[in-house]
Amino acid sequence: MLSGEIKRARQFESPSGIAHTVLTLEHRSRRLDADLPRNVYCLIQVILSGERLNSATDKFKAGMQVDVEGYLSLQQGRNGQNRLVLHAENVELKT
Template sequence: MTTNHLELSGRILRSRRFDSPAGIHHTVLQLEHKSLKTEANMQRQVYCVIQVILSGERFERLTDKLKAGVDIQVSGFIALQQSRNGQSRLVLHAENVELKN
């Protein structure tokens, strides 16, 4: 069995919604994460920006609240996504999203 699960919190930088040609609702977020972690007994500042994709009707009630500046915690799985220009990047496909205050 293989494991693919990621949980991350952060602030939304950008948000956009669209429907796929198959009629599936998608919300795409750009999530900024900042934290302080200990590695090799040293404090390290961690920073990353990752694209988060919310797909399907189960997120529809939440998507109106997912705007730039909102803090969230998201969990899901990561996958490689290839853009139209051929560049690949890791994206987080959300399975659960919680608003943080």
């Protein structure tokens, strides 16, 4: 699970007709590591696929806080570069 602020959201449909939403999520937190405080930061793409998740994606806008639960996977871009993405299985708006 990862929480953070949506920085960008876009929707598209794959050639096979599957609806996708891609969120850019910014996570910031503070953790203890070896008994010392550590600032944690990451900017990661979150992919929501299928009708079950995309039925509510109209609500996702930049600036909103969300909790995302899912799994990590390696994705290769058109330029051949690999990147880590989070495939969402559940997304909840934080209030």
